[in-house]
Amino acid sequence: MLNRSFFINILRFIAVVLAQVFIFNKLNFGGIANPMIYPLFIILLPFETNNNLNLIVAFMLGLSVDLFTGSMGLHTSAAVFTAFIRPLAYRVISSNRVYESGIKPGINDLGIRWFISYTFFLVFAHHFFFFYIESFSFNEFWHTLLKIIISTLLSSLFIIILDFIFKPHKK
Amino acid sequence: MRNLISFIIKYSFLFVFLFLEIIAFSLLVSNNSYQRSAYISASNKLTSNIQNTVSETTDYIGLKDVNEKLATENAFLRSQLLESNLWKADSLLQHIDTQKTQFYSYIHSQIISNSFQSRDNYLILDKGISDGVEVEMGVISSDGIVGIVNSVSENFCSVISILHSKSAIDAKITSNKYTGTCFWPGSDYRLGELKNIPSHTKLTKGDTVVTSGNSSIFPPEIPIGFINDFKLKPGRSFYNIEIQYNTDYNRISHVYIIHNLLKGELKKIKEVRDAK
DSSP, rough: OOOHHHHHHHHHHHHHHIIIIIIIIOOOOOBOOOOOOOOHHHHHTTTTTHHHHHHHHHHHHHHHHHHHHHHHTTTHHHHHHHHHHHHHHHSSOOOOTTTTTOOSSHHHHHHHHHHHHHHHHHHHHHHHHHHHHHSSSSTTTHHHHHHHHHHHHHHHHHHHHHHHHHOOOOO | HHHHHHHHTTHHHHHHHHHHHHHHHHHHHHHHTTTHHHHHHHTHHHHHHHHHHHOOOHHHHHHHHHHHHHHHHHHHEEEEESSSSOOOGGGGGGGGGGGGGOOOOEEEEEEEOOSSSSSSSEEEEEEEETTTTTTOEEOOSSSSSEEEEEEOOOSEEEESSSSSSOEEEEEEEEETTTEEEEEEOSOTTTEEEEOOOOSSSOOOOOEEEEEEEOOSSSOTTTTEEEEEEOOTTTTSOEEEEEEEEOOOOOOOOOOEEEETTTTHHHHHHHHHHHOO
């Protein structure tokens, strides 16, 4: 059972990086927002995984996206930050079922409402970190904040749609 | 000692996090324009191959548009050929080629990766040292200015787009010949900023802005954009001018790298000037 989820996660890793680099990086909405869907991978990591392992996997994820976009370190630092904030996310947006064994983060097990707030929380954390590191100053504070909000809405929407499309069927 | 180890183990999550962030930030900080050349030659071997395949496919899809553009450009260039001019008998002598020295030559190149959404944007082109590309060459598209080469590897080069926080291009307003400097404020990839135009000049919306040719990187009269809006704050002696770029940086795929043939000579005369 562990093996199966291991392979699914590796496949998801590759799919998410390729989709991000070749599809979602080419999308732009007036040059202000660009959707980033690769946090989906961090969002969907199983609850039982060791937290330190999560950080390392997130590091590798960010690094792969960075290699393609040529922005060394930028996506990496944001992805590691997202993995760091993740335990906080499911503690804040609590659901009694999170700590049951065999429960995976997703619409199936925990319901659409929980998933939306959880996704939104993590994507916002990721984008907030990403865009302020990118501009490296608070000079353009309001403009950056606008970018963060629009991108967060778009990315969350795409991530939720993707999860809907690829969620495993209920038995 | 045992306490220290148990402390580290207890908070290992925090320590792993800090450790990885330190690596990420050192990557980020060391990735200034100079180190990019190392990045291109090493890690880009793999990714640029994949990017190449993808850009070939997308290029194929966009062929129709590109063809049309090239055809109009061809037609324009053809109209400048000697053969398409009517010569008056007496002026013919003044136009023999020995009287001209070619100043700029152009290398055609294709964009492999292009960004326009970040604060600092770069392009990667498929020409490198083996094609004669050098650092500090200008890059233009058929619609106007694109950027300046900042590092070169064997087969690729990286270009600082004019959509970059550090880009500063010498510009000129065609209607009144005043020169200023063109920056990118970073809010919108279609809008730039023109500074150092004194307040006593007369401006009109829609005036075209072109390169001044002062820098020896770009030939004069390469289009940059046109004036979209201008303001004069009370008490200031320079205008705040917003320009709209002529090139759609989202859609460019083919560019020309400019080789200044007399750059060495220009450099030499500047050295002589500075020595005195």
